[in-house]
Amino acid sequence: FNFLGYNVNVNSLLANPYCKYTECCNDDWIKFRRNRLMRNLTNHVYGQPLLQHAVDALTSHFNPNFQNHKALVLSFHGMTGTGKNYVSNFIADSLYINGVKSKYVHHFIGRLHFPDESKIPQYKEYLYNNLKAAIKDCPRQLFIFDEVDKTPPEVLNSIKPMVDYRDDVDGVNYSEAVFIFLSNIGADVIREHFHDLYFEKGRQREDLQMIDFEFLIQKGAFNEKGGLFHGDIIANSLIDHYIPFLPLQEEHVKKCILNEFQIRNVNLPKPEHVEHVLKFVEWGPDESLLFAKTGCKRLSSKVALLVDKYYRHESRIHNEL
Numbered sequence: 011f012n013f014l015g016y017n018v019n020v021n022s023l024l025a026n027p028y029c030k031y032t033e034c035c036n037d038d039w040i041k042f043r044r045n046r047l048m049r050n051l052t053n054h055v056y057g058q059p060l061l062q063h064a065v066d067a068l069t070s071h072f073n074p075n076f077q078n079h080k081a082l083v084l085s086f087h088g089m090t091g092t093g094k095n096y097v098s099n100f101i102a103d104s105l106y107i108n109g110v111k112s113k114y115v116h117h118f119i120g121r122l123h124f125p126d127e128s129k130i131p132q133y134k135e136y137l138y139n140n141l142k143a144a145i146k147d148c149p150r151q152l153f154i155f156d157e158v159d160k161t162p163p164e165v166l167n168s169i170k171p172m173v174d175y176r177d178d179v180d181g182v183n184y185s186e187a188v189f190i191f192l193s194n195i196g197a198d199v200i201r202e203h204f205h206d207l208y209f210e211k212g213r214q215r216e217d218l219q220m221i222d223f224e225f226l227i228q229k230g231a232f233n234e235k236g237g238l239f240h241g242d243i244i245a246n247s248l249i250d251h252y253i254p255f256l257p258l259q260e261e262h263v264k265k266c267i268l269n270e271f272q273i274r275n276v277n278l279p280k281p282e283h284v285e286h287v288l289k290f291v292e293w294g295p296d297e298s299l300l301f302a303k304t305g306c307k308r309l310s311s312k313v314a315l316l317v318d319k320y321y322r323h324e325s326r327i328h329n330e331l
């Protein structure tokens with residue numbers, strides 16, 4: 011309303027002052043910022059054009075004009091070091107003001123959280139109770155399950171009711187949540203298919219479509235051993251989108267190396283230093299040597315050593331500015 015010529019927002023007058031400084035379950039702290047995500051993916055993630063599909067899925071999930079009938083479930087597949095964790099963090103950053111540090115972001119790592127097969131019943135109970143308590147506290151939660159292929163399928167099956175098409179489970183509604191599964195399941199199929207499309211059929215990486223991969227991954231995820239293996243989540247088609255992470259080539263790895271230098275305030279590293287880091291990268295498969303076996307992983311420590319040795323002055327001056 012208008013008071014003495016000033017526009018007064020009743021909501022902000024009534025708002026809990028606690029939530030001004032502390033993260034709360036409201037639009038001030040949780041809001042999907044598509045442009046922010048697009049900018050980060052464009053500027054920092056190399057060689058993964060199919061990510062646009064994940065952005066579109068998130069956009070429609072958070073469209074206030076549509077009512078969701080189930081939680082959004084994305085499954086990221088691909089070789090190691092191609093950006094699955096990296097992108098999940100950008101998604102968290104686009105959803106929460108506190109980014110990955112938000113109390114509404116939860117990471118579960120197969121080998122770390124569910125290592126012991128004899129404890130499956132306890133894990134199931136732990137997961138169910140944990141998720142339920144989180145959603146009760148705030149419906150807009152992000153659950154990231156890393157190393158899904160190293161998680162016992164029974165454990166993942168316990169969250170099936172939460173990602174299914176239902177209004178609520180035990181009085182709790184999960185439809186606003188986002189689940190992201192990360193795994194190397196299907197990585198070989200993706201690599202082989204990409205090789206065929208790119209090198210044999212002359213298709214450009216940027217022109218590839220989801221349709222080129224989605225069914226392949228779904229089949230691979232179902233057949234390969236791992237957490238999704240014969241699991242209820244796939245059997246019941248509860249994964250909304252399978253996102254393939256393509257294998258990285260030399261041009262992408264070089265960009266990753268330059269990025270690592272840039273992070274350390276070295277904008278123009280010497281070409282021989284970039285080449286030096288590149289020498290540590292293993293290439294495959296077999297003698298084709300087309301793709302980086304570990305993608306852009308483990309480059310940062312190599313770059314850090316070089317920066318410390320040759321650019322200490324440059325990086326210090328920038329840090330002091």
Ligand SMILES: Nc1ncnc2c1ncn2[C@@H]1O[C@H](COP(=O)(O)OP(=O)(O)OP(=O)(O)O)[C@@H](O)[C@H]1O
Pocket residue numbers: 054055056057058088089090091092093094095096097192193194266305306307308
């Ligand atoms: N496509 C990419 N573009 C730019 N940087 C990347 C890309 N992929 C990976 N990186 C860099 O490599 C690091 C490791 O990647 P990330 O942890 O996302 O791999 P991953 O696909 O999750 O691997 P894994 O399957 O082993 O868990 C990232 O933190 C990032 O710095």
